[in-house]
Amino acid sequence: MFVDGLECSNFDREVFEELRGGDLGCVTVTCGFWEDTIESMDSLVAWRDLVRANADLVAVATTADEIEGIRADGRTALLLGFQNSSFLSGRIGYVELFADLGVRVAQLTYNIQNDVGASCYDPVDGGLTRFGREVVEEMNRAGMAVDLSHVGERTSLEAIEHSAKPVAVTHANPASLVPHPRNKPDRLLRALAEKGGVLGVSGYRNISGEYAASADTWAELVARTADLVGVGHVGVGSDLGRKVVYADLQWMRQGRWTRTAQYGAGSAANPGKQPPLPWFPDTRSFPALAEALARRGFGTADVAAVMGGNWMRFYHEVLPNRSTKE
Known part of the structure; x- marks a missing residue:
């Protein structure tokens, strides 16, 4: 089964058809970045409407068993996720509430510090806050995966240590291979892998730097990452932004917290939306990723693990055992 650990696309029927064209079994979608509780609930309502209108192609999953059932039905399973914890509005009880609404993945912080911890762009990382520790505990209890993709190093290490369940970095790379604040130091990735x-x-x-040149250079990035943490802890997190326009990018980078230009993972010299990768314009190219891994020397079992099996193992460990609909 092919699994994408995270996308931030503007989904519509055409994008859902691309998921099916690439035989995607599961994708984590981004329901929000900076939105407060009411805005986040509005997003979930919009997602329900969108999925209902395209029920022949996709369905929302809340357990690993549901992912497998939706895949067996010839559709793509969607995991609802947020790239920030702003939807909680500082209320610990909202973790369970949003889990009951179907949310299964949440990033602790986005691009600035919040009441849970620091981001990867903050100059000082004070670590996981007291509220943050309780959020992690509640996420574990409610069956919501902890995502550390944009989270600061100290906050991430403390979240890994504090979590009773494995946690994820859904979309990033090793900083030792591509130096960038958004990428992760080796010691953090090894701690992540040690906890599953x-x-x-x-x-x-x-x-991704030079590794974005082709499917084969991307496969080399995967191979070197597997050397660092073990092939059983590597998956795909495309961070694909289909139909995302510059206004969307400005919202992701600036939200409502600043009047100054922010560049996120870009820079003043490279401020705009990145052009599509010629070898990965959309998710219909997922089979080509598997082929590139095979060319790099990954065996059949390891290709299957990287392309989706490792995510499925993670989801079986972290998501609830039973559907919230029961």
Whole structure:
């Protein structure tokens, strides 16, 4: 089964058809970045409407068994996720509430510090806050995966240590291979792997450097990452932004917290939306990723693990055992 650890696309029927064209079994979608509780609930309502209108192609999953059932039905399973914890509005009880609404993945912080911890762009990382520790505990209890992709190093290490379940970095790369604040130091990735976590290797140009040149260079990035943490802890996290326009990018980078230009993973010299990768314009190219891994020397079992099996193992460990609908 092919699994994408995270996308931030503007989904519509055409994008859902691309998921099916690439035989995607499961994708984690981004429901929000900076939105407060009410705005986040509005997003979930919009997602329900969108999925209902395209029920022949996709369905929302809340357990690993549901992912497998939706895949067996010839559709793509969607895991609802947020790239920030702003939807909690500082209320610990909202973790369970949003889990009951179907949310299964949440990043602790986005691009600035919040009441849970620091981001990877903050100059000082004070670590996981007291509230943050309780959020991690509640996420473990409610069956919501902890995502550390944009989270600061100290906050991430403390979250890994504090979590009773494996945690994820859904879309980033090793900083030792591509130096960038959004990428992760080796010691953090090794700690993640020791607790059973998964890193979603990304081909996003700004954090992949020379490895974004082709499917084969991306496969080399995967191979070197596997050397660092073990092939059982590596997956795909495309961070694909289909139909994302510059206004969307400005919202992701600036939210409502600043009046100054922010560049996220880009820079003043490289401020705009990155052009699509010629070898990965959309998810219909997922089979080509598997082929590139095979050319690099990955065996059949390891290709299957990287392309989705490791994520599925993670979901079986972290997501609830039973559907919230029961």
